[in-house]
Amino acid sequence: MTQTDVTENYEDVLRRIARAATEAGRRPEDVTLTAVTKTHEGAAILPLLEAGHRDFGENRVQEAQAKWPALRERFAGVTLRLIGPLQSNKASDAVALFDVIESVDREKIARVLGAEMEKQARRLPVYVQVNTGEEPQKAGVAPEDAVAFAARARDEHGLDVVGLMCIPPQDQPPAPHFALLWELAQEARLREVSMGMSGDYEAAVSLGATSVRVGSGLFGARPTGEG
């Protein structure tokens, strides 16, 4: 990918998001594009930062620690979202580095994050990850537990739960999963819904996504076997 490719992809993705939103009777500015930069180095990310983009997602704490402090020194106003699974021994680093945590997927991590945010006096917005496909290998709370879990994360662990996030099964049409996540967010009275990736973000916008997470659609294919 050249810098020009990335810039063109970026403009194309923004156009598609705006069109999907408008066709669904929504306002394009109500959908945030999270540019997923995992596996990509600073040089690949620069075109987006220079174009004024500020919302980014990473799925590993250590990788983000290696990459983002230097970029943040050059570009103010970056919002960095953790979109990958979090181990409790990384919670302290995650709270210090990220601005939003989208992958709260179990009681223990909710508790550890709550304590860590209090300690650091950094109360970050968080999302509850929902395993809409109920896949045994995938992170996330079961759909039937999502509303109660979100309430407990807020009331018992003091988390600022703002929304729900999902990654639908790869071998199924995503739309029913997007519809389910949106329904659960309404039921839980949460305003943010993070869903949709490079292959399906327009469908996600049609079904109410407030944040879509796009990686390869901006930066090209990642090396196989990575994230």
Ligand SMILES: *Cc1c(COP(=O)(O)O)cnc(C)c1O
């Ligand atoms: C990698 C990743 C994405 C982006 O995937 P693409 O298909 O490259 O757009 C989105 N969400 C999560 C949680 C990811 O790990």
